[in-house]
Amino acid sequence: MTDFDSRSLAGVPLLLARRPDAHGPLPAVLWFHGFGVDKETHRKELAQLADAGFLAVGVDAAGHGARRLPDLVERQAAPRDEALRTMIALVAQTAAEVPAIVRALADEELADVDRVGIAGISMGGYVVYQATAVCPGLRAAVALLGSPEWPEGGGPDGALDALGRVALLSVTGECDENVPPRAARTLHARLAEAHPRATQRYVEIPGAVHLMAEAHWHQAMDETLRWLRLHLG
Template sequence: MDRSIGFASRIVGGVPLLLAFPPAGDAPRPMVLWFHGFGVDKEVHRKELEQLARAGFLAVGVDAAGHGARRLPDLDARQAAPHEQALRTMIGLAAQTADEVPSIVRALADEGLADAERVGVVGVSMGGYVVYQALLVEPSIRAAVAILGSPEWPEGDSPHRHLDSFGHTALLSITAERDENVLPAAARELHRRLATEHADAAQRYFELTGAVHLMSEEHWTQAMDETLRWLAHHLQPEP
């Protein structure tokens, strides 16, 4: 691991964070919040946080509500529940996590670590659900990447019903063609609607051919390459 990438744990507003600092450059830097999947925590994405930091971002791994350092005592049982019940739990925790985004952004910007005008979010699986919801609650987000998530929720105030909230953010959605857990159709339809109703919005839909939810290393490398290019294009200034 590149020793010039510094890691630091932090708690902001009760939310446990893992910060990865770029090896050089003055603060404030463009910031990317990274949201993990259901049942795991921010620590499983140290490699991706390092990649983001090496690319010049302040990378911030976030323990989702009910996960990691604030893990619910019955989370394993909730995750093992029948599909509809487990999905309801996951969506509830994703919504809580998205609601915390504004305070995280403000705190790190006020500390001088991050540029509040260059904020990005990335999420995988449950984290992808967080990303779609975060665009409804934090208008400062300039770039977003939802990987294996869905904007269409079976109940509650689903993000896909708020199309106007997606118009201000450069949104990349990455799905897996053969995903058995999160079907690609909802993200694909969101981008079709954006192309029709918000033709000037920066948006891209990318489907990994042949990939499943627990994708291969090759497919994950593709997803990360797309993610890093998208964030660099929309958050970093031209040389």
């Protein structure tokens, strides 16, 4: 059983999940959803994280959920390059909020500031890479079906030093046409070369597409939970 609590911290709508018997500051995982949905979409994953002993924090990305843009559907339906530019702008805004969310969770004595991680899927995976580059206090990061590569340059792809300081797991799908695995695969190769002692893992699930089959998603979540338990204790 999981206790859910909706609240706003640092001006950001959150959905907190934890076990009923969990008390005091907990190791925390911020969870970011995909383009066009919201924090409520991932109650199942938040419950899994809570059951593993974490304070699971579902975050409404900028322009989503409780602060949804009135024309978000139209923006999603725009030509691919235009829709991607919209998404990247919202990713940048969302990632910039992460340090304030972490501070607010610590101030409320909800999260152990020394054991905070981040995870996200699709658009949320983009947020993970960028937030890891701008929030040095994060201990662990899991990017699911995301990319560190932004159109027209920029983005976290060049922030190897920052990415090398966090325990980084990337999970991609071999046959993902929406977010091809090449960029994440290349990032991990570059990390291994530039920072041989960096804590990192790259998993490319054979045959997996962006809208993963159930078995593939179970594998992705098993990898996620194992990584976060290992690096957040």
